[in-house]
Amino acid sequence: MSGAVEIRALRVERGGREVLHGVSLDVEPGRVTGLLGPSGSGKSTLIRSVVGVQIVAGGEVSVLGLPAGSPALRPRIGYMTQEPAVYRDLTVRENLAYFGRIVGVGADRVEDIVERVGLAAERDQVVATLSGGQRARVSLGTALLNGPDLLVLDEPTVGLDPLLRRDLWDFFHELAEGGTTLLVSSHVMDEAARCDRLVLMRDGSLLAVATPDELRERTGVDELDAAFLRLVEQGGP
């Protein structure tokens, strides 16, 4: 098996329009793969296809050797949606405890995760009273609970302060070193440098798949933001 996730000629239609045009991609196991591209480029759709919640029009997606969406995969994937999918009228701890009971982890694990996502001080606060970034972290926490083999995170660091963002990226790498495969989307290019491998998307197609260094080399520019622009201007890799 060459990838923890193997995508072949994936096509997805949403609202009568094709939004993914035959995407093929391998996600390496035990690495942090960044999915980057502007808003509307199809990142979330690709992520939803990997998790198996997206109806696809064609192609194949296999995850950890099984077709995406297989019931056997559900306990092995951690999924963080783009909009925080948490109950606004419950506290941080109540939210995590509920998802924890569904995936079968105990109260200790819930406490660990509360600390991990930096919400120890807010643990008994109702989610509706939290800031957007804090809410996103509750949502991230729910994805981490079961210690998944594959962690799929849709824009996990939006609206976070730089210090916290750094801590989370360090944590992602820690998880990857422990063998977890991470697929993380972002629309901010300054996060690209923190990924082991980059998947650049635009208009429902892949623009490039490379390590940050390869990308710099290929385009001859140092800044990944500028490298992305260069690729777009060149019309592909």
Next chain:
Amino acid sequence: MSLRATAATALRVLRQLRRDPRTIALIVVVPCVLIFLVDQLFADREQVFQQVGVPLLGLFPLVSMFLVTSITMLRERTSGTLERLLALPLAKLDLLLGYAVAFAVLAAVQGVVVSAVGFGLLDLEAASSTALIVLLAVANAVLGMALGLFLSAYARTEFQAVQFMPAFILPQILLCGLLVPRNQMAEWLQWIAALMPFTYAYDALSRAATESALDARFWLDVAVVVGVTVLALALGAATLRRRTP
């Protein structure tokens, strides 16, 4: 199926309700006020109040749980938590049963309080037993929950979900026999009434209110209420899609 997931879901829904004490107060207090209004309305016609009052006690939970569930479920769909839950190792049945248990608990509270007012303060009487009326009220609540859960799939917004009340519930209240005995209605209306779950919920309550020895007809009504509940839950489960466009 997992008892753990069902219990966790029921607890979670109850916690959410507890955070909204005003809704709980409305669910419990409003039917008490309404039953008092009906009592006063028929102050000179005790017989009519007896006929209408007892079935009303058992129908309130159906209406309130229908509304509460359709809105709660709609929120679950639109907030993304449903997509999130269905991506987890959670059986749809566990989610639905969790909801059913939580709302049955709420309905039991409502049923007990409203019955206490009706039987205790307003001198309503049930020929069978008051406990049976409360039990029927809880069964009706679960029916209302199942219908609300199913129909919530057809509402995109909370405005639409609220409109299901006049569109779906009101005609059933009009035709179930509460206002006009069904055998006095035009025949085509009787046929429509026979297709509505409310009719059987009302019949069971009405029989429990007036007959001390309950016959097969009563149990048939109960069977229809339970059957429609199961059917609506199954249809509701079918609307919970793990994959969406």
